[in-house]
Amino acid sequence: MMNWIALSPELWMLATIGVFLGRSMMRPDAGRDHLLALVTSAVALGVALAGTGFSGELFAGTYRVDLFSQFYKCLLAAGFFLVVCLCDGMQGVREDLQAEFYLLLAVCTLAMMMLVSSVHLLTLYITLELSSYSLYILVSLRRDRARGIRAGLKYFLVGAAASAVMLFGLALVYGTTGTAYLIDLLAALPVQTGQPAFSIGLLLLLGGFFFKLAIFPFHVWAPDVYEGAANPVAAYIATASKVAAVGILVRLAVLGTTAYFVHVLAVLAIASMTIGNLAAITQTDFKRLLAYSSVAQGGYILIGILSMDPAGYAAATFYAFAVLVMKFTCFMVVVQVAVGDKNPTIEDLAGLHRHAPVMAMALMMALFGLGGIPPTIGFTGKLLLFTAAMAKGHFTLVLIAMINVVISLYYYLKVLRAAYFLEPSPDAPHVQETLPMKALSLAMIAAMVVIGFYPNHLIELTRRAAALIS
Amino acid sequence: MIVPYSHVLALSGLLFLIGMVTTVARRNLIMVVLGLEVMLNAAAVAFVGASLRWELLDGQALVIFIIAVAATEVSVGLALVVAAYRKTGSVDPEQLEETEASA
């Protein structure tokens, strides 16, 4: 008998999807849609939080609910909720499409929740595709259609190509081992580690998730898509979508314990960090900058994954949380600063500290976190990642990562400079800091600083979650 | 006895290659989407071969979903292409970048 209770977060999301499917057929009412989304996503977050204790094997062993997956589901629900919070009076999507917008957002969240629970290659593949396609469409829904379509098309092309690569890798893995269950793959591992076909297959398989996480060389969509997507959608891509990718990468990385994988992941990590940080330096569009910064953050996360031990997985998990909070804070500013459907440039942040001091503070903390400056959560996360990697003797990797951190600080400081001491042109419209935004900013500051400074509980949690993986 | 599994794999690999080159090299968005379809098809061939090799049905099950995804892909992809064509009047992938610069 299946334990349906264990599925409650997914089921709730399914209900949400139903609600918005219905809404999409009624007369458009953006305000009501938002309110509804706010309520349902908050409930989703609650359900996910309540569901952390669930565990079980479902659907003939293709689906596993455990602390690891539930932790990620919480993050995903949180990401969903936070992004919905940003959608009040959303300008990025036409009013009559907002029900569809929330629908797709919910579908994507559901897909990713299932993704982190999948332990069968088929489920993995189909959930990944579902989340990808909903995102392609979300990107294309932008009010500025020309932009949205272009970005959506590019996102789609890269995504489809990556998924083809991944599928081919899946075929190789399945063809060599004859099983599609992760458990069985793990069991077959001692026999298969020497198999080039298996290794290549696994690498190509990981490629699909590298695409999600925007790891080099699958990062090529990121800048254009962040730039082209509506601001809340970009926020969603940068937060929830990344979290899910980390989760499933951690699940899959267990299979690739050979030196070859460590090397390849190290190369990819270094390339991602370097390319992301270097390219971000010259950006003027804030979202594009954040896109490159995401590429770099993906590189850092790979450092934890390539440690191939529970400490590394825990670190990657911790960092996924950190990225969620930090990136969300940045995008919160993006959404608030943006005028209409425009993309804010860095200069548009001018005067932020005066008109929205709390938000400016939150932005500062987020940027410092991304740049790895204590006592923010970003630093603690990096410390965990680097400690895990160092324990495996990857000194050079850590050093390169640290050098990258320094490079990245250059552009984070540039953003900070704009927010804190560029004088806005007097006729420019300025941000109004509403009370809910203030509260949200404060909550983010608290999350970043408190957990950054006193990370004990979160570390314990991620450790317990990661221990279930290997 | 048909052929070794590796020959099926080789066939699938060749198809994948063709799809890949098409995706990368053809200067036409419709052909690019077509190339993607070919790549999916290539993977499907490999799965069917693998399924026979181990005499397990998981591979065949996957192919069903590949076909479903292919359908999605082509509908979404072509919708995007058409939308882009409406905006720019062309299916030249370079349009995607050039207008970007001017925007």
Add this chain to the structure above:
Amino acid sequence: MTVLSLLFYLLALLIVASTGIAVTRRNLAHAVVYLVISFFGTAMLFYLLGAPLLAALEVIIYAGAIMILFLFIVMMIRLERIEGPLFPRRQMVPALVAAAVYLGAGILLMAYGDPAGNARLASASASPAEFGRFLFNRHWLAIEIASLLLLVALVGALHIGREPADAEEPQP
């Protein structure tokens, strides 16, 4: 070499050739038609490899629905012939590099790959009923997800393909 293997090689030749021809066509309609041939070949191959249900689906969905959709679009856009070089050089260079690397990896994989993979496959067949039972026993979650996927595709194609009536400009 058995009949079946001969059949395999013939089908393989057909598939590769028709696909190759398809992707090098200037006329998009021709390309689609050649690809349909390729998919028919694939369908036969699936049958050969013991997947009759898949063979049918391949013909129905791939060769049928998907390719027809392509054809529709090609007609709709009225862009049958492509001017200019078929493979522009600046796209060809990365394509060739990728292809060379890919071939290198593939050949090495064939050479040093799984020795067990050289054993000839025994012919077997999965009956559609058995396959269906398997699918719904084990993968019904995936089927539900696929249904959601198609829903998403529907919504997406609807809204992307539909040009808004008022042809809105981006708001200032």
Add this chain to the structure above:
Amino acid sequence: MAISGIPYSFLVPALTALAAPLAAFTLIMTQLRQRAQLAAGVSIAAVSLSFGCAVWLLAANWGMTAPLEHTWQWMVSGDLTISAGLLLDPLSLLMALVVATICLLVQIYSLGYMAGDPGMGRYYGFMSLFAWAMLSMTLSVTLLQLYIFWELVGLASYLLIGFWFEKYSASQAGKKAFVMTRLGDVAFLLGILLVLGHLGNLNILFMNTPDVAARFAPAWLTLAVLLIFGGVIGKSAQFPLLTWLPDAMEGPTPVSALLHSATMVAAGVYLLARLFPFFSLSPTAMTVCLAVGTISMLLSSTMAMVARDIKQVWAYSTISQLGFMIMGLAAGSYFAGVFHLTTHAGFKALLFLCSGVLIHHFGTNDMFAISRAGGRSLKVTIVCMTIAAGALSGLPPLSGFFSKEAIMGALAAHSNPVWLGAGLLGAFLTAYYSFRLIFVLLFPGRDDTPEVAHDAGHGAAPAWHDHVMNGPLLILAAVTLGLGWAEHPLKEFLSGVLPEGLPAAHHLAWLPRTAIGLCLGGILLAWLEFGRPRAPKIGFVERMPALHRLFAERWYIDRFYRWFLDLVIYRLVAGTCEANDRKVIDGGLDGLANGVQGTGRRVDRFNRVMIQQRLGVMFAVIFFLALYVFF
């Protein structure tokens, strides 16, 4: 030789002597800077107290046979212990008395000289600082302690030379004095470090014991002695660091009298005397000292012969006399050097104070201008000055005669007659330039040299100034007249605690006669050129333009330093360093930063190329990584 501790009866006055000026300094600098009269009073009271203590200490210890010392630990760092304390022996007591006396007299004199100056409070503050530092240096028990106060004395000198800081030349002179003495001090410090490295102890009395030699390799010993002598060269303005002293005359005249003739510059000689047994351990070094002293003495004499500025003449003469002292000490006569130091302090201070009166009165430094303005009308001053000039020239029975004879005697004892010859030549030149000045002042000619700008700018001074200033003049004149007779008691007192075995000076009957003869010859020459009626008022040097220029340009030493500083230090070394900093290091960094930015731009450009090219790269990379599995 036993060393005893200092009983409280001596300790308290000694500490009082040191503490009083320090207290005065602190009080003046923190509270009384704006209240000139009160500041002067406090300062003079403090230095009087010091003077009284010094007198009492000397009197009470007259005839002492063993030095007294008292040591406190100042700080301990690892195995390095720096102690401070008091050393009471004839030399330090004598020097302390000299210092206290001159300080007191000069401070009283300054009441008149500095009256009305807006910075008078500050002046007395600095004077107290000097008195404290100088007295403390005199009574130092370790070489490091001595060095510390030596530096502080230099600081006081810097502050006092640049007292009229609005004058560019004054501030420049102060800086020059500080930096040039610093140059010597660095050598001194290195010498101290060398000694510390070998002995592990810097107690002066310990250094003066003969068994020190056993702890040194001879070469190191010589090096140490020479390095310490570097300090002497700097402080006593000896060759080659002699050019700061003439410039230091930019300070107020009492300052010149106190610091730059009588006491501070004599500190170098004092150091030499203080470490006389230690220096004696290295004959080579002593010869170098002798040579340096001789060269300085002769060079500065020649410079003095052409100077027109009164204070410049006495400044050169100071260098030359310090050279004499060093010659005496280096030639082996401890007493001769110290005695000349004592007498010189008296008469040179007198000379300066007299000059100060003239300058104060006439507002110019130029001797010809003063003469024309009627310099000889100031009777007391001129008489005192003549007495002092006589002493300087070594005319009997003035104090200078005795001390100079002692030095000549020591030189005569030296095996090499060159030194004696040089000494006698120096005596001749000294007499010539001193009396050149005296005669110029006494007999104004029809010279129409234009007036030089005057520095003090006090204008007509009230009469009480003259009285206040004349008092110290008379006291010093009396000292100059009488001190010569104290030679023998002093000698006994000084040698009371000396380690035995020092060579005694010879007394040759012909020597005094020759010396007096040369001295009179010099005076006669001066008389012929400047004194007699219808005198040409032009020296023999000035008839030889090349020589005159050489002397007037101070043998081009200053020019050389200027060139060296500008070209080598400033332009070459500092310029290279700066260029390196700006171009190489910073340029490299900026280049790195630009390179990173450029690379970033390129990476971004890659991410803006046609989507398919990006896809191609994506495929190529991922399959390349797949290929990597086979290696």
Add this chain to the structure above:
Amino acid sequence: MNLQYAQFPWLSSMLLCCLGGLVTIMLIPGHREKEIKWVSAFYSGLTLVLSLNVFVLYDKSVGGFQFVERVDWVRSLGISYFNGVDGFSVPLLLLTGIVFFTAVLTMWELTLRVKEFFALLFLLVAGVFGLFMSLDLFFIFVWYDVSLFPMYLLIAIWGSTRKEYGAMKLTLYLLAGSALILPALIYLVVHSGLQTFDLTALMRPGLFTPYEQKFAFLLFFIGFGILAGVWPFHTWSPVGHVAAPTAVSMIHAGVLMKIGAFGVLRLGMFMCPAGWEYWAPLMALLATVGIVYGVFVGLRQTDIKYVIGYSSVSHMGIVGLGLATVSVEGLNGAVFQMFAHGIMTALFFSSVGYIYDRTHTKAIDELGGLSHIMPKASGYLILAALTGIGVPCLASFWAELTVFIAAFRVYPVYGVLAVCALVVSALFMLRVVQRTCYGPPNERFAHLEDVSFTLGLPRMILVTVIFFFGLFPSLMFDMIQTASLPLLNGLP
């Protein structure tokens, strides 16, 4: 190393003072500038009193780490909130307290974004205090960065000449240093096999192989050396000093650069003594080059703050030379020099800051005759210059002297060069004094006022400290010695 647990959490209360100040300032509305300044003065004064209290209460006869406080923080990683001070950190705490208090008073006339300025200043100082007292590697690094990042805003918002360039250069440079420190920290923690960030556990002799020690020490040396202004990584410092506002220059040159040297000492030398001995010749070489080079470059500068900046490079070279001697004397001298230079340079910057505030120029050639117009201000400047030259009876002298003595024993050539640099240092310091304070009074500035009592107070405090420790150096040396002797005795 013995640990004396605290009866009362003095160290934490210092941190709390800083954070309390921060929070209080944040709660005051930004336009109430007077109140903000008073609150700042109150809290900074309190930290000064507390640091003085620690200085007095530290038991020199016992030594070791005292006032120790310890709370487990992240148990799974072995991180604990672990504070304690020894003879090295007590003087530096005092230094921080003094400089902080005086810096706050120095900025009494600030009008631009007052609230943020003082808030950031408190944050910065909290980092500094934390770093000096922390005995846990994690917290040391956290405090290190907490003390660095407010710098960027402080310089870039309130600074002057080329402020954004200076701020960016400084921040990136220093964080590049931290990019070396963090891997080294983690490297040691991982290689110890102890699963702990506890410094006292990691400094156990023999825990690390010589190779590990050499490796980690080099990273620490370069990483912290950047902050300490070690040649050739010094170029951020003059630029940063010039750009920074007065109080920030004071804290930066006075305290932050010391963090660099302290970091090498605390992390490098405590945990990697073998590395210390191995790299000492290189340290000595770089330090000597820095000493000589700093004075020569300083000689050519035309901006007073640049001159001071380069003199700091030179003076920090002395610290480096002292550390490189691997001897008790050198270590004592180096730590004392940190203290003395901190006070001296704070005085220097505060005087120059005053002059700049009034005359709006830092160019040496435009100034002149200030001794007439503002005798007190220029008096402080002269005094600072004299301290910088190393005039006896002022605090720096003792430090320099002991360092020279120690260096002369170990590296005679470097010792000689360093001593010789004193001459040039005198030349360029006096040049500044002459060009700015002396000379005929400048008409342009004739109307300007001299230092008032309020603004004079911080400078007076600094002067008093300079004289006090110049006359009683043993107070400081005895303190430092309690830490340096055991450290050196622990060496093989």
